[in-house]
Amino acid sequence: NLEEQVEAIETRLDGPTHPCRGRQAYVTLATNDTYGLGCLVLGESLRRVGTTKELVVMVTRHVSDAMRHSLEKTFDHVKLFDLLDSNDAGNLALLQRPELGVTLTKIHCWTLTEYRRAVFLDADTMVVRNCDELFDQYQEFSAAPDVGWPDCFNSGVFVYKPSLATYRSILAFAVKNGSFDGGDQGLLNMYFSDWARGSIKKHLPFIYNMVASIVYTYQPAFRLNADQVKIIHFLGPVKPWHWQYDIQGRCLMSDTGSLGDAGDLLTLWWNILISRAMPNIEAGVTGLAGE
Ligand code: UDP
Numbered sequence: 001n002l003e004e005q006v007e008a009i010e011t012r013l014d015g016p017t018h019p020c021r022g023r024q025a026y027v028t029l030a031t032n033d034t035y036g037l038g039c040l041v042l043g044e045s046l047r048r049v050g051t052t053k054e055l056v057v058m059v060t061r062h063v064s065d066a067m068r069h070s071l072e073k074t075f076d077h078v079k080l081f082d083l084l085d086s087n088d089a090g091n092l093a094l095l096q097r098p099e100l101g102v103t104l105t106k107i108h109c110w111t112l113t114e115y116r117r118a119v120f121l122d123a124d125t126m127v128v129r130n131c132d133e134l135f136d137q138y139q140e141f142s143a144a145p146d147v148g149w150p151d152c153f154n155s156g157v158f159v160y161k162p163s164l165a166t167y168r169s170i171l172a173f174a175v176k177n178g179s180f181d182g183g184d185q186g187l188l189n190m191y192f193s194d195w196a197r198g199s200i201k202k203h204l205p206f207i208y209n210m211v212a213s214i215v216y217t218y219q220p221a222f223r224l225n226a227d228q229v230k231i232i233h234f235l236g237p238v239k240p241w242h243w244q245y246d247i248q249g250r251c252l253m254s255d256t257g258s259l260g261d262a263g264d265l266l267t268l269w270w271n272i273l274i275s276r277a278m279p280n281i282e283a284g285v286t287g288l289a290g291e
């Protein structure tokens with residue numbers, strides 16, 4: 001069928017050796033300094049595993065200048081987005097729906113059309129092994145199952161194709177239909193609604209969006225696959241930056257015994273923050289952990 005033929009052509013164009021292969025980037029988002037801290041660790045985690053892709057962070061004006069300058073040391077591009085200043089008619093309509101604020105900022109990732117293919121990563125993710133193959137092996141829209149409801153994908157990690165047409169189409173869809181959970185995950189699951197029953201090629205393996213809590217909810221599976229895992233997602237209300245860390249002792253201050261292996265992942269996040277991100281953080285950042 002036509003869709004499969006188009007996909008085959010796209011795959012060839014995006015192939016690692018094709019001369020027309022365009023730019024590719026990992027993209028993340030921060031709307032404040034606290035999430036900016038997450039982006040710093042995510043970006044450094046990608047550098048640490050030797051990615052060859054460009055790193056882009058989308059920020060809004062609530063992110064301090066100091067944090068933007070800090071981000072510039074890790075990311076190739078720090079891009080400012082501001083829904084309120086936009087002349088885009090779709091955006092104006094969306095201002096009527098303030099509950100979709102942060103959600104819609106994430107959707108801006110489709111406007112990065114200088115990239116042929118991109119991978120969006122939440123600011124609360126951490127890359128522990130090189131996963132650059134995502135760009136060659138997956139197409140829009142690929143994501144991993146959500147642990148709460150596996151027929152929904154989790155929108156913290158996804159492979160997509162920047163396109164203004166898609167961007168406008170998602171915005172128009174959002175204005176009309178909203179989001180069943182009020183966030184980007186609900187909206188994107190409604191928009192890419194054939195994901196659960198569509199092509200399995202668009203289901204990312206769980207190793208690309210391993211929710212940290214799985215470490216204790218299904219520990220044998222985690223143990224079996226631990227050395228395959230590539231991207232950790234600290235999903236949920238308690239983020240790594242909410243923990244207290246002993247810089248001298250290089251360990252978490254709270255008792256992480258009950259966390260088991262999840263404690264090791266948290267410690268790794270903090271080690272990347274202290275040893276790789278901290279040296280880049282400029283004075284004046286407002287979102288430092290504990291504040
Ligand atoms: N985000 C942000 N500011 C906020 C909330 C969210 O920049 O106040 C961005 C950030 O990139 C974050 C993503 O939106 O990782 C999704 O939110 P979160 O990770 O907190 O949701 P969860 O994965 O826990 O459902």
Ligand code: MN
Pocket residue numbers: 122123124125156233234235236
């Ligand atoms: Mn997240």
